[in-house]
Amino acid sequence: MRIDLHTHSTASDGTDTPAELVGNAAAAGLDVVALTDHDTVGGHAEARAALPEGLTLVTGAELSCRVGDVSMHMLAYLFDPDEPELARERELVRDDREPRARGMVAKLRELGVPITWEQVARIAGDGAVGRPHVAAAMVELGVVETVSDAFTPQWLANDGRAYVGKHELDPFDAVRLVKAAGGVTVFAHPMAVKRGRTVPESVIAELATAGLDGIEVDHMDHDAPARARLRGLAADLGLLVTGSSDYHGSRKTVALGEYTTDPEIYGEIVRRAFGAFPVPGAGG
Secondary structure, rough: OEEEEEEEOOOOOOOHHHHHHHHHHHOOOOOEEEEEOOOOOOOOOOOOOHOOOEEEEEEEEEEEEEOOOEEEEEEOOOOOOOOHHHHHHHHHHHHHHHHHHHHHHHHHHHHOOOHHHHHHHHHHHOOOHHHHHHHHHHHEEEOOOOOOHHHHOOOOOOOOOOOOOOOOOHHHHHHHHHHHHEEEEEEOOOOOHHHOOOOOHHHHHHHHHOOOEEEEEEEEOOOHHHHHHHHHHHHHOOOOEEEEEOOOHHOOOOOOOOOOOHHHHHHHHHOOOOOOOOOOHHHH
């Protein structure tokens, strides 16, 4: 089985619609794909309706979190999307996205970048606007060559010159809320140092004690030493180890299925969840 547990659609900051994403996942030879848009479950219904035969959909979200002054992302799988407390927190984060993006546009203009809010809004379309949309506008203007090049201290990285914070969950609350909603939690790309500061390993240990299920190890932003360190840490803490593409369509160079999760780990994630269940494709 080929299993990719971290992808994004136009419901947040990917370039594939949810229907296109599941179609492309099947074409890439995946057996299981998780749709984990930022702080939203808005793409799940469309992905279900278009799910090709032979592909299983795992519903999820990538939750924006913060420890002290360090941002982090928490992947949440197979939770009940209607659980009110978790739904309320996702809404608070989404409501803060537009003011935050407008703030980044203002900072970039102060730095001499001729970006406009109208340009960013056009790129975002109906998706939840975020930094990748601002970065894509910078690519259009020729300020940077790729979206990834905008995520540096010079521009949009955490605490970068044009960075603006937003409402973010405490990760311990995120673990508690997702668990209460019947879901499973995995710390996304915990050693992606090029994105900015990362949380200390001591915090990962505390999160494990609080109920964190796993950490994402095989990821494009982790080099070989980081992956080895994370595997050792996961073994020490009894955490599941996942791998995934963090696919954003044309906004990133990574392909669907470029990094995958072991079928036994996937089986354990499904076993632990009770808020929702994987959706088998029926040729929709």
